Amino acid sequence: MPSPNRLLRPFFNRSTLIVARELLGQRLVRLDKGGARLSGLIVEIEAYIGTDDLGCHARVGRTPRNDSMWGPPGHTYVYFTYGMHWMLNFVTERSGYPAATLIRSLVPLEGLETMRQRRAGRPENTLTNGPAKLCQSLAIDRSLDGCDLCHPGSPLFIEALSQLEDDYVMTGPRVGLETVPEPWRSIPWRFRVHPNHIDILVDKADQ
DNA sequence: AGCACGATTAACT
DNA sequence: GTTAATCGTGCTC
Structure with missing residues (x-):
């Protein structure tokens, strides 16, 4: 059953910074x-753009691991890191150009019981507030790498809600790139919903 | 074949 | 604030 407001290919086939922001x-x-x-709800996201971006996995060229990032927009790029964690990205821009958005944090809306089971023993406020934590709660691993978010019947997709006003968007440097050279280490390609606006956003989504 | 390291997390001082 | 956990990946020999 296709969702009424599912985001489709043209949304993702644009500048990665615009896609991440939206x-x-x-x-x-x-x-x-x-x-x-x-x-x-997506409340934190980062952009990784092309082979020149030394924070981006595509800096080493196309490899089996990062292959999805070079493919068509609107698919996932899921990778494994630190020997134990999965990370979820959405591929952006034209096919052949490697770019993606890393989903860093969500505010949980549905399925909290399942998330709690998968995060057993951990505090309620740590179900989806990190890129590896949200993958654990949503059971996202290698089997979802290359998944088409825009395909009807896909197990993963985005439902469009209203666009956030600029006043509620915060930007800053990406997380975890301390060893990456400038300007990539500090370039403000991290986007967050202002903490004071999250409750309002959740209330609107619940309607 | 061997090596160093990572878009993190949790547990520690 | 610091550090161990844990292993796939890409690089060098």
Whole structure:
């Protein structure tokens, strides 16, 4: 059953910075085993753009690991790091150009019981407030690498809500790039929903 | 074949 | 604030 407001290919086939900015406040939906809906609002996201970006995995060229990032927009790029964590990205821009957005944090909306089970023993406020934590709660791993967000019936997609006003968007340097040379280390390609606006956003999404 | 390291997290002082 | 966990990946020999 196609979702009425699912974001489609043209949305992702644009400048990565625009896509990242506009994904803030949108609802990420994961159809779990059995079809149960797990979802959350995207409140933190980062952009990784091309082979010149020394913070981007594509800096080493096309490899089996980062292959999805070079493919068509609107697909996932899911990778494994630190020997234990999965990370979720959405591929942007034209096919052949490697760029993606890293989903760093969600506010959980649906399926919290399942998320709690997968994050057993951890505090309630740590279900999806980190790139590896949200992948654990949503059961995202290698099997979802290359998944087409725009394909009807896909187990992962974005439901469009209203666009966030600029007043509620914060930008800054990307996280975890301390060893990356400037300007890439400090370039403000991290986007967040202002903390004071998150409750309002959740209330609107609940309507 | 061997090596150094990572778009992180949790547990520690 | 510091550090261990843990292994796939890409690089060098």
